[in-house]
Amino acid sequence: MTYIAKGDFLSCLKSKKLEIFLDWMISNDLFLHYSNLNILYWSSIDILESMIPQELLQVHMELKTILYEFIKIDLNNFVEILYKYEYPNIDRKKANNFLDEILGYIKSNEVKFISKYPIIDNSLISLVYQVIEKSKNTELTFIVDEKNHILIDDLFIFYKRAFETV
Template sequence: MLDVQDIRGPAIALGGLEGVDRSLTFHYDETNNIRRLLLTPGGLNVRAPQCFVLGGVVHTGPVPQLDFEDLRLAFGLQKSSVELKLEHLGKGDFLSLLDAPRVGRFLDWLSTSGALAHYQVLDPLYWSLVDVVDSIITEDGNVQLMMVAPLLKNDLFTLLRDDIDGTAKMLGRYSYPNVGPARRSAFVAELRDLLKARSGLLPAFNYQMLKGLLEIAAKLDSLAYLEDETPNILIDGFGAFYLHRLALFKNARHILDIEKTIETYLGSLNLRDGSAPLKHFEFVDSRATPWVQLSDALVGLLGKLFSYASHTPLLEIEAAVASLNARQRRALDVLTDILSRSLDDCAGFAHYIVSLEDHRRRTAILGF
């Protein structure tokens, strides 16, 4: 049995969230679900994991009736189409999609539909690596280090994602995340050597802070989250992100595209709100649920956006945004307005697990 208050209480307190107890209706889809991220003899099983996004549209009032024929006519889809997907609106990377006429029509339609957007964004590689910093800080117990943990995680991630293949090989040598007591000293020493070799990637202050953290690590007797773990499994599913949203908005109705693995996972949890069973979600066939189809298109576009931010340097992003053509500029403005209005309604509609650098890159694109 799992009481959702144990999850939502800390999230609400930490984020100062308001408006999460309302009776809302969420429709969902996901993109870039790699299922598992593993270390193999040849490196990562997914060479360059893209950002996982779970989200879609949310209604704060009654959900308007909607037929697929309405979508087909609105976006000029072929008569043979049976459901809406992002690929029917445009193809290519994020900037290419902004230039697609149907994407512009989709965003205009969504903007005037009365629906808002909700999304959770996860950089799989970042999420896999932050346990290094969390282990050191937890074991050391220094409150000041806890306050700068996001900065330290960002800087370590900056070093490690500079060479993803090399990072995968290094982690594999230590059966990460199951580094264990016997390999701990060598693991920390290799991170210190890597920091020295790539010192030019960080400002001087950041370099010294991370150097100090790794010096602390070298003196510790344990690294809590890097012991007694399953070797070479970085991510073993994304069910926790579904659970987070269901728990946070416990009074809402949640309508999800069929995903058998997630359905089984959630069904095994015996979710409760206090003593009452919590059965506020259902899995549906997207072909029969146009609002889920719209969620597919929206989440697909957001997946392209956040993956573009994750894989593109800040200066290159700034140059690209400055040189957008008129159609791209308008599409981006409409998307930004949709997301901004959504977060004004409830900050809890967005949840990020990405580095500070990727927050900056997102801000360069969206303005927030």
């Protein structure tokens, strides 16, 4: 198998083989459609999507990003919580326990998070805590009545969207 480039995205952009390939595409009037789906982000955002109150919709993207960055700090432990509660099919009777474990996970990783992202406003972290805390005893709409452990059933919607934009 021949590789055009190896490594992270920025390293790949420095590849001489990639440069030759892209020059060849340009000279032959060829186009490349590229799509990147972050399955971890996409499958975890429903946690906060189920909780965001109407008055916080203006910052919901920031809150989801903060949760995602927390998830990446200690992915194995976070996945254990998800697996334990059969995410994304959280039993309504166990929803508060699930939220307590998510809060505990975030609190136990807060120091690491702040040292990794010192420029992030701490009030946004506090807001994530508040949103989760206030969601206890409420319906977590997007993470109930699903299939146990099936994060994304299929990728059709992403392909459909890609073809609609062509």
